[in-house]
Amino acid sequence: MKAKRIAAVATKETREVLRDPITLGVALMMPLVLLLLFGYAITLDVDDIALGVLDEDHSPASRQLQQAFTASDAFRLTARLRHYHEVESTLQGGEARLVLVIPAGFQRRLARGEASPVQLLVDGSYSATATLVSQRALAVTRGFGRDSPASLLSLDTRVWFNPSLSSVHTVVPALYAVILMAFPPLLTALALVREKETGTIQQIYASPLSAAEFLCGKLVPYGAIACVQMAMVIIAGLLWFGVPFHGSPGVLLAVSLLYVLCTLGIGLLVSAVTRTQLVAMLAVLIITLMPSFLFSGMLFPIFTMPYLLQLYTLLFPGRYFVDIARGVVLKGVGVEILWPSIAVVAVYTLLILALAAWRLKKKVA
Amino acid sequence: MTTVIRADGVGRRFAGRRVLADIDLEVRDGEIFGLLGPDGAGKTTLMQLLAAILDPSEGQLTVFGFDTRHGAEEVNARVGYMTQAFSLYDRLSVIENLQFAARIRDVAASDFRLRSEELLTMAGLENARHRRAGQLSGGMRKKLSLCAALIHAPALLLLDELSLGVDPLSRRDLWRLLRRHRDEGNTVVISTPYMDEAEHCDRLGFLHDGQLVALDTPARLRRRVTGHIYQLATSHLDETEALVRSWPGISSLQRLANRLRIQLAPDQDVPVDALARLDGLGHLVAVEPTLEEAFIALSPLSAPAVLPPPMPPAFAATGVEVRAERLGVHFGDVMAVHEVSLRVPPGEVIGWLGPNGAGKTTLIRVLCGLQKPSVGRAWVGELSVTEQVGQLRRRLGYMSQHFSLYPDLSVAENLRFFAGIYGLAGRQRRLAIDWASHMTHLTGLEEQRVDALSAAVRQRLALACSILHGPAVLFLDEPTSGIDPLSRQHFWHLILTLAGQGMTVFVTTHYLEEANYCHRLGLMHQGRLIALDTPDQLRVTLGLPHDAGMEAVFMAGIEREQRRAS
Numbered sequence: 001m002k003a004k005r006i007a008a009v010a011t012k013e014t015r016e017v018l019r020d021p022i023t024l025g026v027a028l029m030m031p032l033v034l035l036l037l038f039g040y041a042i043t044l045d046v047d048d049i050a051l052g053v054l055d056e057d058h059s060p061a062s063r064q065l066q067q068a069f070t071a072s073d074a075f076r077l078t079a080r081l082r083h084y085h086e087v088e089s090t091l092q093g094g095e096a097r098l099v100l101v102i103p104a105g106f107q108r109r110l111a112r113g114e115a116s117p118v119q120l121l122v123d124g125s126y127s128a129t130a131t132l133v134s135q136r137a138l139a140v141t142r143g144f145g146r147d148s149p150a151s152l153l154s155l156d157t158r159v160w161f162n163p164s165l166s167s168v169h170t171v172v173p174a175l176y177a178v179i180l181m182a183f184p185p186l187l188t189a190l191a192l193v194r195e196k197e198t199g200t201i202q203q204i205y206a207s208p209l210s211a212a213e214f215l216c217g218k219l220v221p222y223g224a225i226a227c228v229q230m231a232m233v234i235i236a237g238l239l240w241f242g243v244p245f246h247g248s249p250g251v252l253l254a255v256s257l258l259y260v261l262c263t264l265g266i267g268l269l270v271s272a273v274t275r276t277q278l279v280a281m282l283a284v285l286i287i288t289l290m291p292s293f294l295f296s297g298m299l300f301p302i303f304t305m306p307y308l309l310q311l312y313t314l315l316f317p318g319r320y321f322v323d324i325a326r327g328v329v330l331k332g333v334g335v336e337i338l339w340p341s342i343a344v345v346a347v348y349t350l351l352i353l354a355l356a357a358w359r360l361k362k363k364v365a
Numbered sequence: 366m367t368t369v370i371r372a373d374g375v376g377r378r379f380a381g382r383r384v385l386a387d388i389d390l391e392v393r394d395g396e397i398f399g400l401l402g403p404d405g406a407g408k409t410t411l412m413q414l415l416a417a418i419l420d421p422s423e424g425q426l427t428v429f430g431f432d433t434r435h436g437a438e439e440v441n442a443r444v445g446y447m448t449q450a451f452s453l454y455d456r457l458s459v460i461e462n463l464q465f466a467a468r469i470r471d472v473a474a475s476d477f478r479l480r481s482e483e484l485l486t487m488a489g490l491e492n493a494r495h496r497r498a499g500q501l502s503g504g505m506r507k508k509l510s511l512c513a514a515l516i517h518a519p520a521l522l523l524l525d526e527l528s529l530g531v532d533p534l535s536r537r538d539l540w541r542l543l544r545r546h547r548d549e550g551n552t553v554v555i556s557t558p559y560m561d562e563a564e565h566c567d568r569l570g571f572l573h574d575g576q577l578v579a580l581d582t583p584a585r586l587r588r589r590v591t592g593h594i595y596q597l598a599t600s601h602l603d604e605t606e607a608l609v610r611s612w613p614g615i616s617s618l619q620r621l622a623n624r625l626r627i628q629l630a631p632d633q634d635v636p637v638d639a640l641a642r643l644d645g646l647g648h649l650v651a652v653e654p655t656l657e658e659a660f661i662a663l664s665p666l667s668a669p670a671v672l673p674p675p676m677p678p679a680f681a682a683t684g685v686e687v688r689a690e691r692l693g694v695h696f697g698d699v700m701a702v703h704e705v706s707l708r709v710p711p712g713e714v715i716g717w718l719g720p721n722g723a724g725k726t727t728l729i730r731v732l733c734g735l736q737k738p739s740v741g742r743a744w745v746g747e748l749s750v751t752e753q754v755g756q757l758r759r760r761l762g763y764m765s766q767h768f769s770l771y772p773d774l775s776v777a778e779n780l781r782f783f784a785g786i787y788g789l790a791g792r793q794r795r796l797a798i799d800w801a802s803h804m805t806h807l808t809g810l811e812e813q814r815v816d817a818l819s820a821a822v823r824q825r826l827a828l829a830c831s832i833l834h835g836p837a838v839l840f841l842d843e844p845t846s847g848i849d850p851l852s853r854q855h856f857w858h859l860i861l862t863l864a865g866q867g868m869t870v871f872v873t874t875h876y877l878e879e880a881n882y883c884h885r886l887g888l889m890h891q892g893r894l895i896a897l898d899t900p901d902q903l904r905v906t907l908g909l910p911h912d913a914g915m916e917a918v919f920m921a922g923i924e925r926e927q928r929r930a931s
Contacts, residue, residue, distance in 0.1 A: 008464075008469050011465075015457055199448055199449075199452060205418040206417070208470060210438075363419055363420060364418050
């Protein structure tokens, strides 16, 4: 490894990138676009739920209960029903996601200190929201009950790390992992395969430059771009989505750099074994983008997956980085706790780069 | 003298297919060694083996005493390799490309300054230093590629198809660089399909089907066939050719614009009664052989096939005259074509020569109705190239070096497809395909897939596809680059036969030997038509000896124009 040769490749590569404003622009804009899209689209929060009410009691207590619902941000009253048979059509037509039925005698029972049942009918056609809707409704009714003498036990839950239970706060740090997995490898893969397509790679093969020197030189400009991407999404997450940052930015940046080397290395490895830009691009998308959505724990928690799939997720470096990013950003922890994940990413990076250098034989066939 | 390259029984296979076999070769320092052969003969593969970027499947290959398999780094450090495809980074400037080539080869900064200045000056690129490589012309790019391969002063320089697509002026600059490099004690190996380029080499190896069939100096190779080559100047080509074909032992018969060139097998002589029978038809003289003829004697191919069939009457091209009056095409301030007037009678084969960017292609595009002229008018027969484009296209045939055949279709399917494009159907289509495939000797190959064909057969198929509709005017763009000499002769035989039936043929080419087949030559320079005459008459007006080669004619024409301009 000669530093001068690596510098020569890095200089050449940097010039090429800087003189291709379209690629550069896309490379810098795409992560932001992805961040905005996913930051808004992947929200598991339920707000402003359409609520229907069938009040058969018409008492101050029943009105109070309704107010308890509408007073929170979660529910919005959209339908007042008069008969029980209207419930089904309301839910079918989507006028309301849930219907609260307050039976006659509600206030009387409350006054007597008896249990006074109310009915919640929830649209279960989308199960994830249905669960959340019913949980929130339950919380409201519990809260209502607590003020009454009938409630003997009160449960007080407190959520740590993400007290507002905002899914943006969990999704955005995980997006760092996905974005850095999706774009940097695409850049390196295309940059190398392009040289194969145009034939310039033969000059590289026929020169004393070693495969490792060549790859190192290629890593420099794309590593820099990836760092800029990383900085952009962290800042956008902080300022735009208001994601709190509890841990040390230095730790996150250092680990990001390591992780970026790993993802760039995946791109290089792909390009070492493919011949055309199209194949390289498809291969990168399949290897990096898809698994990092599905198996990184960004959207679907890994601990709820079947055991075999849990083992499968261990293959994806994105999974470790999601843990690291959430750990630093949300939990404010540092190396002392995250070191196993960091170690795995480090080993992974070394393996990938070594494999790429080994696979890039300096031969045309 | 030390041995630079030594190959013992070297061969290479790709997926079981033999591309090179039994190559025994020794190249010593201080020579320019030429690898000559048609496309697909294995030239590039051998070059890659020599550059140690490909391992031989069998045999042993050493370069500077290092085995190319195990000592690749050592070989890489001593070799400069210029690939056939452009090996430049388009977004880097001329000097940045050179800088990159130098730095990955550990050239010291002070050496780089000196050498780059020297090379750029010699290549005539000193004023293009800061231009992006992507903006250079084809000739300049080649020169820059060569400079990049020379920047570390390699003891062995490997050049794959140096002159492909390079005009003769740039070619002269390239060769000046090469000779100087050799004179400094280095070795050069160059591969080329061009015979005239091979003449400049110290020694030649002729590759045919992956085998080295000859290895000698150009002079000694030519001497092998001395005394067996005759030339017959005649104005009765058809009659004379029929007569000569009856002679025994003809290994090739070249039909040029106004003469025949006859090559006899080594054990044959001109028949005793031949001279008497030729009396009044033409004059037979023994001539100096060309390299091409030396290689025809070596190649295991058969003698030319029988005369092609006449065109079926249904589309016998009624010959038309092509005329242009003060034609001009201006792109902004650039005059791509300027004040060109010409008149080409039916049945004439006319060659267009000129450096890259001289306006040949633009002129042809105007005559095809693809480019609107800025000023002037032109006609093909009665059809104006600006007013009656639709009708015009049906009277034209066009064939280029990169003719768009469909590689996954068979010969017959390609023919049917192109016949369909020209609106031929049913019986008419069948007749046209029969005629065109007879004409181009494709009978029997109909079911073969195009990607399995040799370059020469593909070329004939391309020709067949472009003449199916019986065009009155045929345009050929570098029609025979990369095919072997004998196939080239066959090809031109076809073209001259078509011309004999009334088809007007326009040829643009950088391969100057092709110009020998043309009745007249048009020389273009910076958009102007600077000469339009028969080759013989051109030699006279330019004050050249009567046997001067085409390259000399070209150079003299350009130089006369440059003197006139200054």
